[in-house]
Amino acid sequence: MQSLDQIRKRVQDKYEKNGHLDRFTHILGVEKMALYLAGKYHVDPVKAQIAALMHDYYKYEPEEELMRLIDPADAEECRKFPVLLHSYASAEAYLEMIGHDEDIYQAIRNHVFGRLQMSKLEEIILIADYTEEGRTYPSCIECRKILLEGKLYQAIYRSTLFTIEFLEKKHLIPHPLQYAVLEYYRNKEEEQ
Ligand SMILES: [Fe+2]
Ligand SMILES: [Fe+2]
Secondary structure, eight states: OOOHHHHHHHHHHHHHHHTOHHHHHHHHHHHHHHHHHHHHTTOOHHHHHHHHHHTTSSSSSOHHHHHHHSOGGGHHHHHHOTHHHHHHHHHHHHHHHTOOOHHHHHHHHTTTTOOTTOOHHHHHHHHHHHHSTTOOSHHHHHHHHHHHTTOHHHHHHHHHHHHHHHHHHTTOOOOHHHHHHHHHHHHHHHHO
16 A cells, blocks of 8 residues: 555656646645545545545546546547546556545546535545635635535535536537536535
């Protein structure tokens, strides 16, 4: 079992080599937010840190390279929504390099759009990615504020809504899962 320090160092080395240290800074921000949320929502902090550290392990590799790393069953979906390539490939990197915890695997895999009936760990990684302290878009700042007020479901709902609106404005087609997640958290937010 690798320690958190070893995993962090490995990710840092990778991003130092490829010249994208800003991505490593983002990853550290996600780790920090995920650790805070793990404490608040009774999630295993080590699992939250591992998922955060590995969530963007792959990010800048060419599409063909990432295509070779993912499960062939996911290839068609990734061709339609290439942003998923990096999360699916990073989840495979976790299995290959770190361990076989299903919850960590799913949290990395689903950190882009989320999915229905996510575990608390998945929810934490999804929203930590959007609200970590290095995110300076007004929509991220607004979601961070909502999240830090203790409204986790509302933060997920708003971040999903902002992302869908952003894509629609650019005439890009959102993933069907984004609409499903939006609806799901709209209802959960009302329950909260
Ligand atoms: Fe990502
Ligand atoms: Fe990220």
